[in-house]
Amino acid sequence: MDITALNENFGIPGVLLFEQHGELTRAVITTPAASATVYLEGAHIAEWQPAGEKPVLFMSGASAFKKGKAIRGGIPVIFPWFGDRHDGHPGPAHGFARTADWEFGFAALSGDELHMSLLLTPSEASRALGFDHFRVSYHLTIGHTLNLKLSVVSDAESPLVYEEAFHTYFAIGDIRETSVTGLHSVEYLDKRDGGAKKTQTVDPLVLTRDTDRVYLDTQSTCVIDDAANARKITVAKTNSSTTIVWNPWAELTAKLADMEPDGWEGMICIETANAGDASITLAQGELHHMTCIVSVDPA
Numbered sequence: 038m039d040i041t042a043l044n045e046n047f048g049i050p051g052v053l054l055f056e057q058h059g060e061l062t063r064a065v066i067t068t069p070a071a072s073a074t075v076y077l078e079g080a081h082i083a084e085w086q087p088a089g090e091k092p093v094l095f096m097s098g099a100s101a102f103k104k105g106k107a108i109r110g111g112i113p114v115i116f117p118w119f120g121d122r123h124d125g126h127p128g129p130a131h132g133f134a135r136t137a138d139w140e141f142g143f144a145a146l147s148g149d150e151l152h153m154s155l156l157l158t159p160s161e162a163s164r165a166l167g168f169d170h171f172r173v174s175y176h177l178t179i180g181h182t183l184n185l186k187l188s189v190v191s192d193a194e195s196p197l198v199y200e201e202a203f204h205t206y207f208a209i210g211d212i213r214e215t216s217v218t219g220l221h222s223v224e225y226l227d228k229r230d231g232g233a234k235k236t237q238t239v240d241p242l243v244l245t246r247d248t249d250r251v252y253l254d255t256q257s258t259c260v261i262d263d264a265a266n267a268r269k270i271t272v273a274k275t276n277s278s279t280t281i282v283w284n285p286w287a288e289l290t291a292k293l294a295d296m297e298p299d300g301w302e303g304m305i306c307i308e309t310a311n312a313g314d315a316s317i318t319l320a321q322g323e324l325h326h327m328t329c330i331v332s333v334d335p336a
């Protein structure tokens with residue numbers, strides 16, 4: 038659907054406007070409770086800012102905003118595999134959903150909250166990667182809190198096995214003054230140490246170097262203490278058994294073309310996921326939902 042048709046069918050005056058940004062189409066949202074920006078490519082929330090708050094999501098100033106290129110920041114939607122594909126077949130890192138064209142399906146204002154849905158269905162690209170007979174619905178509630186619900190159904194005769202994640206980049210004042218609770222005594226795979234399995238012994242978690250950890254079998258809520266901004270960001274979730282914590286620090290950031298050299302200082306990824314042993318298997322007609330609720334409070 039082109040921009041004119043999107044605005045005619047789903048636009049809400051003063052609340053929801055569709056526009057072109059570079060090669061991409063985005064929805065610009067303004068409600069009394071919050072402002073936000075969502076790109077149709079990847080169903081990518083790039084900005085969310087509750088009224089009276091600083092931006093909650095980090096966005097790299099060097100992000101490409103180009104067709105087929107993942108956006109560096111905000112909330113990439115990871116599906117149907119996390120990280121490198123590990124079933125022996127070729128495919129882009131973190132799957133195809135984050136660069137796919139999603140269909141805009143629904144928008145309605147309820148009080149101060151805007152409800153939106155975007156749909157992902159099989160395409161030539163997904164079929165070429167061996168994924169057909171699935172449907173994904175992504176429901177966003179944008180308000181003083183941010184509610185995300187990713188629903189996947191399989192229409193395939195054979196089981197659909199997939200991984201998923203909200204690969205959320207949170208904006209923080211300074212990573213050195215930031216800590217995270219909710220992962221104490223949880224086992225994790227340390228991707229910076231060959232995937233060695235370890236247990237989180239310190240609480241809270243404070244990052245002091247490049248960190249890439251996959252926390253296993255955890256449904257816990259995480260709280261980011263963003264001390265430099267005197268706020269706490271709470272990341273609650275359901276039907277998610279994996280949490281990923283990532284910050285590339287200076288050295289790895291220098292290798293990322295779409296990240297500014299000091300970008301790592303102002304971001305932390307706390308990702309709501311089902312990956313590895315927690316990957317989801319759906320029989321024909323079976324449905325799975327994963328949800329995440331983000332809220333911000335003064336420290």
Ligand code: TA6
Pocket residue numbers: 107120130131204228249281282283306308
């Ligand atoms: O979620 C952490 C991670 O899997 C890291 O290993 C790192 O690769 C990061 O995602 C970013 O991946 P990307 O493909 O967006 O560069």
